[in-house]
Amino acid sequence: MHDEITKFGVLCGTLARHRAISVGESLDTSFLTSWPADVRSSADFAGLVSAAYQMWRENWKLDIGFLLSNLGDGPTRDFDDLINQLRTSQQHAGNSAAKARFARWTRGSCGGHDPATADDWLACGIALMTALNAGMHVLCQAAARQGPSFRSAWQAKVSESPEAAISRVAADLGLLLNQSQHQYYARLVAGRWRNYRLRPGDVATDVLTSFAEQALISRVEPLPCSYQEVLAELEMLTRGEAVYALHLAHAVAEITGASGDAYIKRLKEIWALLQT
Numbered sequence: 361m362h363d364e365i366t367k368f369g370v371l372c373g374t375l376a377r378h379r380a381i382s383v384g385e386s387l388d389t390s391f392l393t394s395w396p397a398d399v400r401s402s403a404d405f406a407g408l409v410s411a412a413y414q415m416w417r418e419n420w421k422l423d424i425g426f427l428l429s430n431l432g433d434g435p436t437r438d439f440d441d442l443i444n445q446l447r448t449s450q451q452h453a454g455n456s457a458a459k460a461r462f463a464r465w466t467r468g469s470c471g472g473h474d475p476a477t478a479d480d481w482l483a484c485g486i487a488l489m490t491a492l493n494a495g496m497h498v499l500c501q502a503a504a505r506q507g508p509s510f511r512s513a514w515q516a517k518v519s520e521s522p523e524a525a526i527s528r529v530a531a532d533l534g535l536l537l538n539q540s541q542h543q544y545y546a547r548l549v550a551g552r553w554r555n556y557r558l559r560p561g562d563v564a565t566d567v568l569t570s571f572a573e574q575a576l577i578s579r580v581e582p583l584p585c586s587y588q589e590v591l592a593e594l595e596m597l598t599r600g601e602a603v604y605a606l607h608l609a610h611a612v613a614e615i616t617g618a619s620g621d622a623y624i625k626r627l628k629e630i631w632a633l634l635q636t
Contacts, residue, residue: 361397361398361399361482361485361486361489362397364486364489364490364493365395365397365489367493368395368489368492368493368496369392371493371496371497371499371500372387372389372392372496373389374500375387375423375496375499375500375503376389378500378503378504378506379423379503379514381506381511382503382506382510382511382514382515383511383514383515383518384515387420387423388419391411391414391415391419394411395411396408396411396485398482398485399481399482399484399485399486400478400481400482401478401481402475402481404481404485405475405481405484405485405488406450408485408488408489409443409446409447409450409488410447410450412443412488412492413443413444413446413447416439416440416443416492417443417444417447418563421563421565422517422518422565423514423517423518424440424499425517426513426514426517426518427499427502427503427514428440430502430505430510431498431502434498435491435494435495435497435498436494436495436496436498436499436502438491438494438495439491439492439494439495440495442465442488442491443492445457445458445461445462445465446458446461446462446465446488449461449462450462465487466484468487469483469484469486469487469488470483470484471483521568522546522547522549522550522553522568522571522572523542523546525549525565525568525569525571525572526542526545526546526549526572526575526576527542528569528572529569529572529573529576530542530545530572530576533576533577535576545572545575545576545579548571548575549568549571549572549575552571553567553568553571556571580610580614581610581613581614583606583609583610583613584613584618584619584620584623585619585620585623585624587606587609589624590605590606590609590624590627591605591606593624593627593628594609594627594628594631605631608627608630608631608634609627612626612627612630
């Protein structure tokens with residue numbers, strides 16, 4: 361296993377250098393100092409799976425995602441699927457598909473039987489590191505494509521900002537924003553982001569995307585009547601559920617385009633249906 365870990369360290373350094381050339385900043389490889397050095401038990405293997413998952417799907421999430429988007433089927437996608445299944449089998453006991461995949465893979469790594477001895481778990485550790493290194497090797501090859509368009513695309517992928525988050529989420533929602541609207545929502549997100557402290561496990565891109573989604577979803581057109589009339593008709597005045605009732609009222613107005621008595625009637629029908 362020592363040889364595979366040594367090879368892994370070299371590949372991490374290579375990918376980090378390619379990233380520095382393309383993006384202007386190297387990858388964080390500080391995790392290498394605490395990387396599991398040996399696997400002799402189920403717990404050791406679980407620790408290796410956790411370390412590999414955290415590096416691949418959390419710490420380097422944006423970079424891996426970008427490079428994967430430029431690759432077809434092969435060792436990198438195979439490892440991406442493998443580490444997700446192994447991690448899921450450990451974290452979610454009720455996921456039968458992931459459990460079955462875990463069992464098949466560990467048996468295959470041990471010559472057809474379930475791992476039981478220290479040597480069996482070592483074989484699993486070596487097999488996982490071998491798969492990781494095969495995927496890393498392809499990533500390094502992909503990252504070596506240092507053309508201007510490739511570098512620009514990589515930089516855009518990992519250089520997240522409130523403006524970029526608004527653009528991406530607006531596109532997903534099919535919203536067409538003019539420049540002033542885009543700037544307005546970006547300021548809303550930037551204000552929240554400025555005062556937000558990342559918690560353990562948070563990914564900056566995911567947090568910004570959530571802020572952008574919340575800001576854009578909150579943009580609503582005026583109701584076809586007063587909000588007091590809506591709450592009175594739904595018998596929600598002064599009640600704690602009033603906010604939810606108004607969310608629904610705005611949605612019904614925008615979806616149906618109705619007004620007057622027809623709007624109130626439709627709103628009350630939908631509200632009643634949701635209460636059943």
